[in-house]
Amino acid sequence: MSLIKTKKELQSxxxxxxxxxxxxxxPTMGAxxxxxxxxxxxxxxxxxxxxxxIFVNPTQFDNKEDLDKYPDTLDADRKxxxxxxxxxxxxxPQAKEIYGSEIESxxxxxxxxxTVMEGAFREGHFEGVGTIVEKLLTLVQPARAYFGxxxxxxxxxxxxxxxxxxxxxxxxxxxxxxxxxxxxxxxxNERLSSELREEASFIYKTLCSAKARFxxxxxxxxxxxxxxxxEEHPDLExxxxxxxxxxxxxxxxxxxxxxxxxxxxxxxxxDVRLIDNIALN
Numbered sequence: 001m002s003l004i005k006t007k008k009e010l011q012s013x014x015x016x017x018x019x020x021x022x023x024x025x026x027p028t029m030g031a032x033x034x035x036x037x038x039x040x041x042x043x044x045x046x047x048x049x050x051x052x053x054i055f056v057n058p059t060q061f062d063n064k065e066d067l068d069k070y071p072d073t074l075d076a077d078r079k080x081x082x083x084x085x086x087x088x089x090x091x092x093p094q095a096k097e098i099y100g101s102e103i104e105s106x107x108x109x110x111x112x113x114x115t116v117m118e119g120a121f122r123e124g125h126f127e128g129v130g131t132i133v134e135k136l137l138t139l140v141q142p143a144r145a146y147f148g149x150x151x152x153x154x155x156x157x158x159x160x161x162x163x164x165x166x167x168x169x170x171x172x173x174x175x176x177x178x179x180x181x182x183x184x185x186x187x188x189n190e191r192l193s194s195e196l197r198e199e200a201s202f203i204y205k206t207l208c209s210a211k212a213r214f215x216x217x218x219x220x221x222x223x224x225x226x227x228x229x230x231e232e233h234p235d236l237e238x239x240x241x242x243x244x245x246x247x248x249x250x251x252x253x254x255x256x257x258x259x260x261x262x263x264x265x266x267x268x269x270x271d272v273r274l275i276d277n278i279a280l281n
Contacts, residue, residue, distance in 0.1 A: 030074060035184075058128075109164070121239060152262060188272050
C-alpha cells in the first residue's frame with residue numbers, strides 16, 4: 001500500500017495500475033470511518049486498483065474555524081485502510097501541491113443544483129467541491145469514482161460536473177452507513193460527547209417519521225411537523241429541513257406520482273453541524 005504526497009510521485013503507480021486493469025477513485029478528507037470504508041470496499045469490488053485521496057480541501061469551507069477544527073488523522077487512516085486491502089494507492093497531498101500558490105475555487109454553472117440547501121447556507125461550498133473533484137478526476141483519470149449518498153446534493157452536483165466538463169468517468173453513489181443508533185456516520189461525529197451523540201440519533205428518527213407521514217400528508221405539512229419536533233430538543237438546532245425532487249433538488253410544491261423525492265436536513269448539535277437525508281418514495 002503506497003502513500004504518495006506529490007502529483008509527480010503519483011504518475012508511475014497510476015500508469016502501472018492502468019496497465020494492469022481498471023482504476024477506481026475514492027476521494028475523502030480523511031478522519032476515516034466505516035462509511036468511507038464501505039466506499040473503498042465497493043470500489044475494490046469493481047476495480048483492480050483503487051486510489052484513496054486524503055485531502056482536507058480548503059476551498060469548500062465557508063468557515064475557517066470549521067476548517068481549523070477538521071481532524072488530521074493520517075496515521076490512523078492509513079492503518080484502517082491497510083486492514084481493508086494492500087492493493088490501494090493513498091494520495092495525501094498538501095494544499096499547495098494541488099492548488100499551487102493561488103488557493104481559490106473555479107466557477108461553475110450547476111443549473112441551480114448548488115443554490116438550495118447546503119448551497120444556500122454555505123457560501124462558495126460547491127464551487128470548492130467542484131474545483132477539487134475536477135482536479136482529482138483529471139489527475140487520476142479513474143474509470144469509476146465513488147461518493148456517499150449522505151452528501152446527496154454533492155453527489156448530484158458531481159454528476160452534473162462530469163457532464164459539464166466532459167470527463168469520462170462513472171460516478172457511483174453508495175448508500176449511507178449509519179451507527180447503531182441510526183445517526184449517519186460522519187467524521188464530525190467524533191466531536192460529539194457521548195450524550196450528544198445519542199441525542200443526535202433523533203435526527204434520523206425524525207427523518208423516518210417524516211417518510212411515514214409523506215405517504216399521506218403534503219410536503220408542507222410534513223415540513224412543519226419536522227420543525228416542531230426540534231423545538232423539544234434545545235441541544236439540536238434545526239438549520240433546515242427540505243423536501244425536494246432528486247433530479248433538480250428543487251423544493252416540492254405539489255407531489256407528483258412520477259417524481260422521486262428526498263427529505264434533506266441540517267442540524268447543529270451544539271456547535272457541530274450534521275447533515276442527513278432519506279428517500280421518501
